[in-house]
Amino acid sequence: MGGVESLQRPPPGLLRLWLRIPNGSCGAGPAAAGRAIGGFEGAAGGNRSPRRDAAGYVGRVKEMDETIAEFIRRTILKIPMTEIMEVLKTWDFLSESQLQSTNFRQRKEVLIQDLIRLCEEKHASLNDAALLDLLYTQRHRHRKIWDVFQMSKEPGEDSDLFDMEQFKSSFKRILQRALKNVTVSFRDTEENAVWIRIAWGTQYKKPNQYKPTYVVYYSQSPYVFISSSLLKSTLPLLGQALIVASKHHQIVKMDLRSHYLDSLKAIVFKQYNQTFETHNYTTPLQERSLGLDINMDSRIIHENRIEKEQVQRVTQETFGYCPLPRLEFAQYKLETKFKSDLNQSVLADREEPLRCLVKFSSPNLLEALKSLAPAGIADAPLSPLLTCIPNKKMNYFKIRDK
Amino acid sequence: MEPARAACRGGEPRTGVLAHLERLEAEAIRSRKQLEQQAEESALESKINKLRSLRDQLRADVKRRQATIEASTANSEPNRMAGIDEPEDLQRKQENMKGILQAYHFTGLSGKLTSRGVCVCISTAFEGNLLDSYFVDLVIQKPLRIHHHSVPVFIPLEELSAKYLQTDIQHFLFSLSEYLNAYSGRRYQADQLQSEFADFLAGPLQRNPLCNLLAFTYKVELKSQSFPFCARLMYKDITVTLPTDVAVTCQAGEPSTSQEEQRVAHENLFRSKPLHQVFALFAKKGEKLDMSLIS
Numbered sequence: 040m041g042g043v044e045s046l047q048r049p050p051p052g053l054l055r056l057w058l059r060i061p062n063g064s065c066g067a068g069p070a071a072a073g074r075a076i077g078g079f080e081g082a083a084g085g086n087r088s089p090r091r092d093a094a095g096y097v098g099r100v101k102e103m104d105e106t107i108a109e110f111i112r113r114t115i116l117k118i119p120m121t122e123i124m125e126v127l128k129t130w131d132f133l134s135e136s137q138l139q140s141t142n143f144r145q146r147k148e149v150l151i152q153d154l155i156r157l158c159e160e161k162h163a164s165l166n167d168a169a170l171l172d173l174l175y176t177q178r179h180r181h182r183k184i185w186d187v188f189q190m191s192k193e194p195g196e197d198s199d200l201f202d203m204e205q206f207k208s209s210f211k212r213i214l215q216r217a218l219k220n221v222t223v224s225f226r227d228t229e230e231n232a233v234w235i236r237i238a239w240g241t242q243y244k245k246p247n248q249y250k251p252t253y254v255v256y257y258s259q260s261p262y263v264f265i266s267s268s269l270l271k272s273t274l275p276l277l278g279q280a281l282i283v284a285s286k287h288h289q290i291v292k293m294d295l296r297s298h299y300l301d302s303l304k305a306i307v308f309k310q311y312n313q314t315f316e317t318h319n320y321t322t323p324l325q326e327r328s329l330g331l332d333i334n335m336d337s338r339i340i341h342e343n344r345i346e347k348e349q350v351q352r353v354t355q356e357t358f359g360y361c362p363l364p365r366l367e368f369a370q371y372k373l374e375t376k377f378k379s380d381l382n383q384s385v386l387a388d389r390e391e392p393l394r395c396l397v398k399f400s401s402p403n404l405l406e407a408l409k410s411l412a413p414a415g416i417a418d419a420p421l422s423p424l425l426t427c428i429p430n431k432k433m434n435y436f437k438i439r440d441k
Numbered sequence: 442m443e444p445a446r447a448a449c450r451g452g453e454p455r456t457g458v459l460a461h462l463e464r465l466e467a468e469a470i471r472s473r474k475q476l477e478q479q480a481e482e483s484a485l486e487s488k489i490n491k492l493r494s495l496r497d498q499l500r501a502d503v504k505r506r507q508a509t510i511e512a513s514t515a516n517s518e519p520n521r522m523a524g525i526d527e528p529e530d531l532q533r534k535q536e537n538m539k540g541i542l543q544a545y546h547f548t549g550l551s552g553k554l555t556s557r558g559v560c561v562c563i564s565t566a567f568e569g570n571l572l573d574s575y576f577v578d579l580v581i582q583k584p585l586r587i588h589h590h591s592v593p594v595f596i597p598l599e600e601l602s603a604k605y606l607q608t609d610i611q612h613f614l615f616s617l618s619e620y621l622n623a624y625s626g627r628r629y630q631a632d633q634l635q636s637e638f639a640d641f642l643a644g645p646l647q648r649n650p651l652c653n654l655l656a657f658t659y660k661v662e663l664k665s666q667s668f669p670f671c672a673r674l675m676y677k678d679i680t681v682t683l684p685t686d687v688a689v690t691c692q693a694g695e696p697s698t699s700q701e702e703q704r705v706a707h708e709n710l711f712r713s714k715p716l717h718q719v720f721a722l723f724a725k726k727g728e729k730l731d732m733s734l735i736s
Binding site: 199200201202203204231257258259260261262308309312313315316317318319 | 647
């Protein structure tokens with residue numbers, strides 16, 4: 040049950056073949072790669088003079104600026120007016136005085152022209168622009184669909200002395216060795232997570248900045264969140280880079296997908312429903328809010344009070360007392376024989392399983408499922424296929440006859 | 442002797458032996474019913490009387506007890522009659538018990554019975570400071586299983602439960618407690634360094650979630666000159682709070698002999714003492730590091 044894409048670390052002999060070592064430019068060895076990495080990383084300060092780094096951007100600064108300017112323009116265009124100031128402050132590329140001198144009350148197009156001019160004065164590099172795009176996506180993470188991947192180690196491996204800087208440089212090096220043209224940007228966040236933005240190119244084409252892949256990795260955990268990308272062919276290389284850089288053995292795609300990254304995180308790290316019974320409890324655990332108001336007139340008698348309490352109790356036991364993480368859908372692919380109560384049915388006589396797809400959609404699926412039994416629409420307890428979604432960390436199911 | 446059903450159907454009074462017999466029978470039934478009712482009534486009456494007397498007894502009892510309580514509270518001395526539990530005494534005992542149960546989590550490993558099993562609370566501490574608590578909710582069924590927990594993802598809970606949960610739960614809990622206490626201790630040391638001794642740090646403290654790899658640059662005053670050192674602490678054994686490997690290097694090229702001495706001394710200090718204590722030593726000594734403190 041469950042679709043599995045499993046990537047394993049290939050034996051060392053095959054590794055070089057897979058990574059397609061380019062013919063000449065990176066042949067100088069790790070030292071050159073180290074310098075190249077140094078050249079790409081310095082996003083915050085901005086580079087004011089043409090750089091001589093390995094990617095060969097020397098002498099093409101003017102031409103690059105056009106595309107960078109367009110890229111920055113399109114990125115800022117996406118940001119709502121109310122957030123622009125904050126995002127620019129976080130970006131930390133334009134100076135305080137430059138920001139003060141800009142009129143933020145103009146029409147957006149005029150404002151953007153001013154900002155582009157300021158960026159050009161400061162010679163914004165591709166990395167600066169990429170970082171701005173990453174900041175926008177961090178703030179508007181729900182605009183992407185996120186897949187969850189799980190990495191695993193060999194059993195019995197040594198405890199993991201994870202070094203974030205080593206991870207970043209290793210990850211970047213692997214991608215750059217495989218594809219000469221790739222833009223990689225990093226941003227650390229609290230809770231030991233790192234956001235990575237990758238714009239993909241090939242040996243002969245510059246990276247396409249408008250179809251990047253975003254990766255969120257929580258260090259020293261097996262979970263990686265990757266934005267669904269239109270460039271499916273890049274996924275194997277990305278998986279490879281992740282497991283080698285983080286010293287894992289294989290990476291597997293989980294059947295969990297949603298727009299809401301924070302909810303996905305709550306599900307895989309089991310951060311919802313964290314009430315535990317202790318002797319120190321300050322709030323009573325028996326929160327029996329029945330939906331039958333206590334303030335109601337005492338002359339009103341609820342005939343089904345006992346049944347309603349029973350349903351509430353079962354629902355609370357299954358779903359917990361706390362707000363549930365937010366998913367938008369659950370999809371069940373059925374490949375089972377058709378079962379019917381009627382004796383004569385064409386469908387029931389079929390030998391092959393019937394294939395059908397059932398999809399539940401909701402603005403907040405788990406809360407909706409929780410409210411089904413109390414609302415009287417379904418019997419409590421609900422089917423385990425529905426209630427197991429957060430526990431099993433899945434919202435895509437394949438169901439076959441046993 | 443069945444009553445003739447045809448009797449009295451017409452409505453006119455019938456004469457004759459049968460009619461007479463029927464009348465007698467009806468009377469007998471009626472009087473029997475009356476007797477039964479009377480018997481019931483008297484039974485109920487006697488029951489009511491019994492209940493009334495019981496109620497009166499209980500009321501008298503309550504009055505008596507209240508009188509004794511008032512009498513005893515009127516005398517402030519503990520002039521109580523033995524064997525009677527007053528409500529305040531009970532309440533005091535209950536609060537006492539609640540307090541003891543709440544205080545149990547200071548022992549580091551405590552639990553509370555739940556409807557399906559037990560919820561174990563592991564309270565971590567380091568050097569006498571109480572740190573975070575972690576919970577493991579166990580369901581007591583044939584294969585013992587964990588319902589949910591608040592243990593962080595980088596603690597090898599699955600490994601431990603696979604090895605010990607079914608066979609030796611004590612070992613499981615003690616091992617888990619060891620891992621969690623060590624993690625809390627390391628995190629405490631790193632947090633202390635960042636908050637209390639931030640002046641010594643020349644750059645940000647690099648740390649990972651498990652706090653088993655710390656790298657930082659620090660400077661110590663020696664003869665009114667400060668030399669920056671780079672330190673890298675690795676805790677390969679995650680059940681201990683002291684590093685297994687320490688590497689201290691001088692940041693600026695060629696170290697002089699005094700710097701080299703310091704470097705070695707610092708390495709030994711980091712290996713033998715908790716991190717924040719080392720920096721407390723640096724702070725205390727100020728200009729000169731007393732070599733005799735190296736254990």
